[in-house]
Amino acid sequence: MKSLFPMFVKLDRRQVLVVGAGQVGEPKIRGLLSTGARIRVVAHNASVAVREWARNGEIVLEERGFVLSDLDNVFLVVVATSSRDLNEFVFGEARARGILCNVVDVPEQCDFYYPAVVQRGDLQIAISTSGQSPSLAQKLRQQLERQFGPGYAHWVAELGETRRKVLASDLDPERKRFLLQSLASVEAFEAALTADSKTNTRSAAV
Numbered sequence: 072m073k074s075l076f077p078m079f080v081k082l083d084r085r086q087v088l089v090v091g092a093g094q095v096g097e098p099k100i101r102g103l104l105s106t107g108a109r110i111r112v113v114a115h116n117a118s119v120a121v122r123e124w125a126r127n128g129e130i131v132l133e134e135r136g137f138v139l140s141d142l143d144n145v146f147l148v149v150v151a152t153s154s155r156d157l158n159e160f161v162f163g164e165a166r167a168r169g170i171l172c173n174v175v176d177v178p179e180q181c182d183f184y185y186p187a188v189v190q191r192g193d194l195q196i197a198i199s200t201s202g203q204s205p206s207l208a209q210k211l212r213q214q215l216e217r218q219f220g221p222g223y224a225h226w227v228a229e230l231g232e233t234r235r236k237v238l239a240s241d242l243d244p245e246r247k248r249f250l251l252q253s254l255a256s257v258e259a260f261e262a263a264l265t266a267d268s269k270t271n272t273r274s275a276a277v
Contacts, residue, residue: 075184075201083107086144090137090161091151092117095175099149102185104129113137114152137161142168151175178202187212192224193231226260 085108089100092114100121103110110130112121117132125132137157142148148170150161162180165172174180178201186197187208196215198208233254237247253259 075199077197077199079195079197080147082147084109085146086111088113088141088145088148089151090114090141090148090157091153091175092121092132093151093153094118095153096149096151097121099151099175099185100124100130103149108147111141113141139164142170145170147171147173149173149175150180189215189219191219191221192227194219194223194227223260230254 082103083106087103087108087110089096089103089110089112092100092112093116096112096114097118097120100110100112104124112125112130112132113136114121114132114134115136117125117134121130121132124130142161142164145165148161148165150158150172151174152158158174158177159180162172162174166182171182172180173183173185175185178184181202184199184202186199187205188198189196189212196219198211198215200208234251237250240247242250
């Protein structure tokens with residue numbers, strides 16, 4: 072198999088279809104909720120969580136069977152049903168229309184894979200084995216979660232704010248580049264954690 076091209080996709084305001092809303096489909100839907108995508112779910116039966124998301128207006132849920140018109144104007148589709156024939160049919164129709172499709176747990180019927188993700192605020196680290204071993208991807212995710220603790224979320228947000236200020240300054244380009252590289256060093260992160268720790272300690276003592 073040829074190498075995958077790793078990228079992060081903006082789904083904000085894009086139409087995303089999920090076929091299936093049970094034990095397999097639910098976590099895939101959950102992973103889409105924070106993306107800003109317009110999520111429509113088609114399934115004969117939906118889990119309690121999926122119905123709750125629909126009641127809250129986070130998704131549109133239609134409890135019925137899949138029909139071809141469900142693919143109209145769709146950017147991306149995730150298929151998570153227990154029917155191999157239906158899964159294969161939706162994948163074939165999506166591919167014919169040029170729609171990116173993922174049939175859960177069937178690598179040969181996937182245009183993209185769900186990676187194992189470590190998320191610390193705006194910092195995201197995605198791990199993929201190209202569908203060969205999701206278990207290994209999950210173990211690597213656990214290791215990286217220990218390495219990149221919760222403190223990275225606040226630090227990355229601060230880096231973004233500082234970066235905008237540096238780029239808007241009158242400093243020469245070389246100086247800007249040096250500052251940005253210095254701010255993103257391990258030493259800078261450790262110093263930020265120490266400063267946060269002292270601040271929290273003083274706040275608790277007051």
